[in-house]
Amino acid sequence: MYITTKGRYGVQALTDLAMYSRDKPVSITKIARRQKLSANYLEQLFALLKKSDLVKSIRGAGGGYVLSRSADEISMLEVLRVLEGEIELSEALHRPEVSDVAFNTMISCNQALWLPLEKSLRELLGQVTLQDLCDELNRQNTISSDYYYI
Amino acid sequence: MYITTKGRYGVQALTDLAMYSRDKPVSITKIARRQKLSANYLEQLFALLKKSDLVKSIRGAGGGYVLSRSADEISMLEVLRVLEGEIELSEALHRPEVSDVAFNTMISCNQALWLPLEKSLRELLGQVTLQDLCDELNRQNTISSDYYYI
DNA sequence: ATTAATCATATTAAATTAGTAAGATATATT
DNA sequence: AATATATCTTACTAATTTAATATGATTAAT
Numbered sequence: 001m002y003i004t005t006k007g008r009y010g011v012q013a014l015t016d017l018a019m020y021s022r023d024k025p026v027s028i029t030k031i032a033r034r035q036k037l038s039a040n041y042l043e044q045l046f047a048l049l050k051k052s053d054l055v056k057s058i059r060g061a062g063g064g065y066v067l068s069r070s071a072d073e074i075s076m077l078e079v080l081r082v083l084e085g086e087i088e089l090s091e092a093l094h095r096p097e098v099s100d101v102a103f104n105t106m107i108s109c110n111q112a113l114w115l116p117l118e119k120s121l122r123e124l125l126g127q128v129t130l131q132d133l134c135d136e137l138n139r140q141n142t143i144s145s146d147y148y149y150i
Numbered sequence: 151m152y153i154t155t156k157g158r159y160g161v162q163a164l165t166d167l168a169m170y171s172r173d174k175p176v177s178i179t180k181i182a183r184r185q186k187l188s189a190n191y192l193e194q195l196f197a198l199l200k201k202s203d204l205v206k207s208i209r210g211a212g213g214g215y216v217l218s219r220s221a222d223e224i225s226m227l228e229v230l231r232v233l234e235g236e237i238e239l240s241e242a243l244h245r246p247e248v249s250d251v252a253f254n255t256m257i258s259c260n261q262a263l264w265l266p267l268e269k270s271l272r273e274l275l276g277q278v279t280l281q282d283l284c285d286e287l288n289r290q291n292t293i294s295s296d297y298y299y300i
Numbered sequence: 301a302t303t304a305a306t307c308a309t310a311t312t313a314a315a316t317t318a319g320t321a322a323g324a325t326a327t328a329t330t
Numbered sequence: 331a332a333t334a335t336a337t338c339t340t341a342c343t344a345a346t347t348t349a350a351t352a353t354g355a356t357t358a359a360t
Contacts, residue, residue, distance in 0.1 A: 041319055194350090
């Protein structure tokens with residue numbers, strides 16, 4: 001069970017965007033520098049995020065990206081759906097040849113395992129918002145600066 | 151978020167094995183025929199399952215595989231760990247350069263998202279046993295035969 | 301001896317991943 | 331008007347993974 005860098009980088013970049021775009025757009029270059037990610041690669045991810053209306057772009061000098069909605073209205077389910085594709089652990093079952101052994105077995109695996117797992121994943125991811133990541137980051141930063149002040 | 155065919159075929163094949171190996175070993179050929187899966191490919195999967203002591207093999211004519219434990223003692227967490235690898239959504243963080251912006255962001259994503267998600271997944275998968283899949287399959291079969299009797 | 305199995309390893313075509321690269325277009329600033 | 335700074339778009343690519351296929355060796359029941 002994997003999350004690819006698409007999902008991981010995307011979540012990280014969106015967290016950066018949420019933290020730094022309070023009043024003004026943030027450019028890919030800035031995000032890439034801060035988060036040490038490939039700017040070219042991030043551009044592709046933001047193209048997806050824009051198409052799905054999770055971020056808005058402002059072109060030209062001084063431009064960049066902003067969130068389309070406030071951070072607490074953007075769930076990780078939406079983000080990962082865009083970047084990693086729909087959460088679909090079970091296999092689409094074509095040709096329902098009734099009473100076929102293989103078919104019945106697959107149905108059972110879906111019912112007892114894959115579908116409940118999908119459902120739980122969606123629920124969990126739906127509950128975590130970008131704001132939660134920002135909150136955690138603020139906590140982290142407090143701890144970090146404490147560390148330096150001791 | 152994917153499950154590859156390794157995981158899906160493996161779960162399906164183990165369900166078949168659990169259903170048909172009550173008293174005697176079941177050969178790969180039989181499983182492959184019933185479940186319409188590639189026998190050669192299944193052999194590779196069963197090599198992994200054997201190495202992790204989820205199944206035992208009996209070589210030679212009349213041989214095949216049996217479960218190492220009873221079906222209700224084999225969780226899907228174990229099975230998928232073997233076939234799909236450890237559930238590790240967060241990234242291993244090397245070089246903890248304290249107070250680095252990228253590092254702190256990654257830590258926060260892990261704390262607020264990836265680690266809780268991993269934990270939930272492990273708990274969920276740990277609760278589903280091979281026996282649960284067999285029970286569901288028995289239910290399915292009842293329904294199927296009902297269908298024919300009407 | 302034959303047959304039916306596992307076991308082990310090598311090969312492969314296709315897809316995916318994780319980028320890199322290059323240029324077109326838009327806009328703020330000077 | 332020119333320049334710099336952006337997004338936007340598309341094409342390309344090396345490496346890895348996936349999902350097999352193939353072949354032969356070994357083991358054991360009949």
